[in-house]
Amino acid sequence: MPDFKEFSLPTSGEKITVDQNGNLQVPNNPIVPFIEGDGTGPDIWAAASRVLDAAVEKAYNGEKKIAWYEVFAGEKAYNTYNSWLPEDTLTAIREYLIAIKGPLTTPIGGGIRSLNVALRQELDLYVCLRPVRYFEGVPSPVRHPELVDMVIFRENTEDIYAGVEWQSGTDDVKKILKFLQEEMGVKKIRFPETSGIGIKPVSVEGTERLVRSAIEYALTHKRKSVTLVHKGNIMKFTEGAFKNWGYELAEREYGDKVFTWAEYDRIVEAQGTDAANKAQADAEAAGKIIVKDSIADIFLQQILTRPAEFDVVATMNLNGDYISDALAAQVGGIGIAPGANINYVTGHAIFEATHGTAPKYAGLDKVNPSSVLLSGELLLRHLGWDEAADKIMASIEKTIASKVVTYDFARLMDGATEVKCSEFADELIKNL
Numbered sequence: 001m002p003d004f005k006e007f008s009l010p011t012s013g014e015k016i017t018v019d020q021n022g023n024l025q026v027p028n029n030p031i032v033p034f035i036e037g038d039g040t041g042p043d044i045w046a047a048a049s050r051v052l053d054a055a056v057e058k059a060y061n062g063e064k065k066i067a068w069y070e071v072f073a074g075e076k077a078y079n080t081y082n083s084w085l086p087e088d089t090l091t092a093i094r095e096y097l098i099a100i101k102g103p104l105t106t107p108i109g110g111g112i113r114s115l116n117v118a119l120r121q122e123l124d125l126y127v128c129l130r131p132v133r134y135f136e137g138v139p140s141p142v143r144h145p146e147l148v149d150m151v152i153f154r155e156n157t158e159d160i161y162a163g164v165e166w167q168s169g170t171d172d173v174k175k176i177l178k179f180l181q182e183e184m185g186v187k188k189i190r191f192p193e194t195s196g197i198g199i200k201p202v203s204v205e206g207t208e209r210l211v212r213s214a215i216e217y218a219l220t221h222k223r224k225s226v227t228l229v230h231k232g233n234i235m236k237f238t239e240g241a242f243k244n245w246g247y248e249l250a251e252r253e254y255g256d257k258v259f260t261w262a263e264y265d266r267i268v269e270a271q272g273t274d275a276a277n278k279a280q281a282d283a284e285a286a287g288k289i290i291v292k293d294s295i296a297d298i299f300l301q302q303i304l305t306r307p308a309e310f311d312v313v314a315t316m317n318l319n320g321d322y323i324s325d326a327l328a329a330q331v332g333g334i335g336i337a338p339g340a341n342i343n344y345v346t347g348h349a350i351f352e353a354t355h356g357t358a359p360k361y362a363g364l365d366k367v368n369p370s371s372v373l374l375s376g377e378l379l380l381r382h383l384g385w386d387e388a389a390d391k392i393m394a395s396i397e398k399t400i401a402s403k404v405v406t407y408d409f410a411r412l413m414d415g416a417t418e419v420k421c422s423e424f425a426d427e428l429i430k431n432l
């Protein structure tokens with residue numbers, strides 16, 4: 001039993017557990033904590049959870065059912081428990097393993113740090129998994145959105161996102177600047193008197209567990225390649241090291257299952273380009289995963305110009321943040337971009353949409369609930385409830401094809417019928 005300070009215990013359902021091999025043991029009525037979220041969170045959660053329940057009911061005729069259990073973070077937590085992130089919320093997710101959340105507000109500049117990032121850090125959810133695929137009929141700014149089928153593995157615990165930073169003008173930043181200038185001989189800070197300073201930790205362990213997860217996923221899902229995206233030409237000991245450690249891990253742990261561009265370069269050096277091209281072609285023909293890399297700026301161009309060349313993508317926290325929203329735009333926008341934060345060792349996971357709280361639409365019953373719904377679909381698949389997940393996918397395809405859509409798609413689609421967030425959920429349930 002979880003030792004809650006303030007929350008009441010769930011009134012129904014059973015715990016999901018994880019066995020010694022890291023496999024989830026899922027009862028038929030698993031307790032799944034949810035955080036409604038700020039801004040548009042309550043609208044999209046109300047809509048998405050109805051569809052999730054209906055899909056499970058339809059797939060299993062009442063034999064399986066999720067026992068949703070509300071936990072709190074953000075404004076609702078602050079108003080009810082006088083805390084932005086009550087300890088009980090973390091206790092509940094630690095206990096029940098798998099949770100889902102709506103978006104939470106983070107003030108810019110001052111104020112509280114991101115609760116979204118805090119949840120990932122507290123539970124050490126080191127993978128941010130964000131699949132990006134196209135649904136036929138969704139309006140897109142590119143000519144061939146159907147060529148986008150990528151799965152982003154974004155490192156979730158390190159990088160400039162770790163929150164190690166000091167504000168301009170404070171005593172703390174002066175201490176850091178003094179240390180850098182006097183003890184480390186740093187002369188490159190252009191305006192030291194007014195600089196804020198941020199630190200970007202990138203470790204061997206952090207890189208390896210992320211890249212390992214990406215390669216495992218590529219092998220399990222029979223994907224063709226894993227691309228390590230970095231800015232290693234400029235930040236050599238963080239982003240460059242990520243690339244090198246990624247290649248080393250791939251060759252050391254998956255030697256017979258992958259072909260890396262590091263290997264390609266060694267063959268070029270020893271035997272020339274033709275031999276290297278042949279080695280890569282042979283590896284592809286043998287079904288090996290090609291582990292390659294791309295510098296982040298050109299990567300952002302190439303996902304637009306040649307998306308078919310990219311498959312699984314492994315990258316650091318900030319790059320992954322930018323890439324997620326850019327790729328989402330290619331397949332119709334952030335209204336249809338799901339995600340999950342996962343620790344594959346402990347089994348803990350929090351599913352959440354890629355987008356934020358979209359505050360201008362809060363309470364209007366307007367925005368697209370698909371991102372949080374598709375995050376729920378990922379959750380169902382994670383539980384092994386593929387039949388329900390498949391029904392959701394089929395229903396989204398059917399509903400979009402019928403051009404009954406929320407404002408974000410309707411404004412770009414000829415002949416669309418615009419419906420509210422809740423009405424879109426009704427339509428999805430009808431089409432299950």
Ligand SMILES: NC(=O)C1=CN([C@@H]2O[C@H](COP(=O)(O)OP(=O)(O)OC[C@H]3O[C@@H](n4cnc5c(N)ncnc54)[C@H](OP(=O)(O)O)[C@@H]3O)[C@@H](O)[C@H]2O)C=CC1
Pocket residue numbers: 040044102103104105106107116333334335336352353354355356357358359367368369370371408
């Ligand atoms: N994981 C999380 O909880 C995240 C939280 N945030 C936080 O959210 C807050 C707002 O961030 P902001 O930068 O405005 O980004 P948002 O993602 O919240 O919104 C930006 C724009 O994206 C579109 N959009 C967002 N959600 C949907 C949806 N469900 N359906 C259709 N369109 C959608 C809207 O576009 P349009 O205006 O064109 O209609 C909206 O104005 C900030 O506090 C930020 O820190 C941000 C990202 C992730």
Ligand SMILES: O=C(O)CCC(=O)C(=O)O
Pocket residue numbers: 104105106114115116117321324354
């Ligand atoms: O936590 C936040 O406010 C933003 C996080 C974010 O943009 C993301 O994780 O994609």
Ligand SMILES: [Mg+2]
Pocket residue numbers: 321322324325354
């Ligand atoms: Mg983001």
